[in-house]
Amino acid sequence: MRSRLSRHTRSTAAVAALLTAAALGLSACGSSSDDPPEPVGEGEGAVQQPDEPTEVTFFSWIGQQPEMKKLAKEFNEEYPNITIKFENVPAEQAGQVLTTRIAGNNAPDVAYVNASDVADYASRNAAADLVNYLDRSEVVVADDYVDAFRQFVTYDDKMWGLPMGGETxxxxxxxxxxxxxxxxxxxxxxxxxxxxxxxxxxxxxxxxxxxxxxxxxxxxxxxxxxxxxxxxxxxxxxxxxxxxxxxxxxxxxxxxxxxxxxxxxxxxxxxxxxxxxxxxxxxxxxxxxxxxxxxxxxxxxxxxxxxxxxxxxxxxxxxxxIAGDALMMLADTENADAAWLWMEFLSRPETLARLTYKTEGTLLPPLTSLLEGDEITEEKPVLQGFIDLMACGVAPTAxxxxxxxxxxxxxxxxxxxxxxxxxxxxxxxxxxxxxxxxxxxxx
CATH class of the missing domain: 3.40.190.10 (Periplasmic binding protein-like II)
Structure with missing residues (x-):
């Protein structure tokens, strides 16, 4: 993925949006209850696609990139009952637009956000609790995420998002x-x-x-x-x-x-x-x-x-x-299983590689297994120093x-x-x- 804006520039806009929400008294970002949302994904074993055709709305500033369109097509071939609808927004406006949509009870199913904002969305009951899906997944291995990236998406000792990539x-x-x-x-x-x-x-x-x-x-x-x-x-x-x-x-x-x-x-x-x-x-x-x-x-x-x-x-x-982006499921989604399968698909190690160091850009994947592999420095030798800095990384959030x-x-x-x-x-x-x-x- 190409970085059109530095992540902290985008994060500044997102912070401003969250401040606006707070000023408007949107304590739950549009949620109808002050109680935390119940965990989604009840069941056992791997999540299955819905029996009926289902559309998953995906809010991001990367949806227009050819690689993302290619991934959506591959996903649909694997899960023919699920179609991904891209809802594209300029990176610098993403936080404001998403906050407004949540407040208006018009949230997407999945959003691509600055990872450092996930805890704030979770605290306002806008993010879905993923604990059940995480427990059932054979793809998403929480311990494989770099500690600092995992800290980004953790609130109240739970992961509310899936890190997608970033940088030291x-x-x-x-x-x-x-x-x-x-x-x-x-x-x-x-x-x-x-x-x-x-x-x-x-x-x-x-x-x-x-x-x-x-x-x-x-x-x-x-x-x-x-x-x-x-x-x-x-x-x-x-x-x-x-x-x-x-x-x-x-x-x-x-x-x-x-x-x-x-x-x-x-x-x-x-x-x-x-x-x-x-x-x-x-x-x-x-x-x-x-x-x-x-x-x-x-x-x-x-x-x-x-x-x-x-x-x-x-x-x-x-x-x-460290800065990064993450996937977040919105609490009001009515397509939780389908939304999770899209998030899980994008979180496969081979997909994360395609979206980070295998692009023309120089982003780092959030997985230790990829960072310690030989392929990343063979593809992008300039990243070696930034990989080494992971041991010194402190997530720039609190x-x-x-x-x-x-x-x-x-x-x-x-x-x-x-x-x-x-x-x-x-x-x-x-x-x-x-x-x-x-x-x-x-x-």
Whole structure:
């Protein structure tokens, strides 16, 4: 699958949609009851297709891709009584549209969503409880999912979605600019990173060492936070933790990197900001594995002029963030068995391979068995470093469905600090004050 937008750009839109739902008082996202939905898929053994022709509606931003259409045809040949109806939506609008449809009791059967949003949908009774289907499946093996990917879709100790693919976050750097500056290797520590960014910055020549984005400031803060030994919330998810001493150290370091970033891109996003890196205006760039495919496809002229490396390590050692997408069955579906069979079909290892590293893009499958196999690096050698980073991955979400609302505030406050409107400490203090109020009240 090709990444048209970075995942956190899409997630920002989804968070905004969930905030809108909360503001409208849609505590159950359109559900008629405050009680959690009963688990679907009662029965024993493998799920069978319905006896009568059944249509499964599939909401996503990937339905128009040729590979997805091919998969739907193959699925229909295997399950002739089930037809997949694609309901396509632009990626950046998906969260808003899905939330509106759920609130209007017009939800699809299956939705392809940002994995980090699954817990919020589950907490609002919008997602179906899959425990029975998971117990019966010989295809979906929960223990084969990478821990961080599985954490994304877990709420109340249950999986409410099936991870589809994603990426770890690493460092991209321009080898040609490093060579010109006499820098032999990418930085491996925070001190080296700042020194390198400073050495590669010459504003008079429109040359910069790094690139930060105010609209995505909360997402890109997370790796620095984790590396410093901090966290977003307490282990039980009931208290904020990002305003700890470790969090403040990370925020100060992170916000200071705006001094080595082009101002013209400060209000941009990581996808649009790729241009500055590709044109040699920026020497270092933090991004997920999606960026490798984008550079290869869109900027073949700089092949051999860039490389990847792990993020520099802080006090807590190797830590990085993970992003991903997931399949989710909606709680109000009337076609649960058929919907599950479609989800299960897409979750087969061979299908996940076709939708990730066997495409022109550079996404990672969520299964350990695929990541540890030889095929993935034979297909895409550039992914080896991102696979290695899986051991350092921390899912960029928190075990509290209210956190997306807090993250939106953190994003705004850190962005203000990048613009010099306040200090990094003030950004965390302002976020913490509002976050505590959010955690203290009901949904």
């Amino acid at each position: 976050t690493g460092l991209f750097y321009r080898t040609d600019l490093f060579e010109e500056a006499g820098i032999e290797n990418p930085p491996t520590t925070w001190d080296e990173f700042q020194q390198t960014a400073e050495a590669l910055t010459d504003e008079s020549a429109s040359q910069y060492g790094y690139e930060v984005f105010a609209p995505e400031s909360a997402y890109y803060f997370q790796p620095w936070l984790f590396q410093a030994g901090g966290d977003l919330l307490s282990p039980d998810g009931k208290e904020i933790a990002f305003d700890s001493d470790e969090g403040r150290k990370a925020a100060e370091f992170y916000v200071n990197l705006a001094n080595y970033s082009p101002k013209d891109y400060l209000n941009s996003n990581s996808y649009d900001g790729r241009v500055a890196f590709a044109e040699g205006q920026v020497a270092m760039y933090m991004a997920g594995a999606w960026f490798a495919g984008t550079l290869t496809e869109e900027y073949p002229d700089i092949e051999g002029k860039w490389a990847t490396a792990p993020l520099p390590e802080g006090d807590a050692g190797c830590k990085t963030s 075990s509290n469905p209210k956190f997306p609302r807090i993250e939106t505030i953190l994003n705004e406050e850190l962005g203000k600090a990048m613009y010099g409107e306040q200090s990094a400490d003030e950004a965390l203090d302002n976020t913490a004050q509002q976050a505590e109020a959010i955690l203290a009240r009901g949904n």
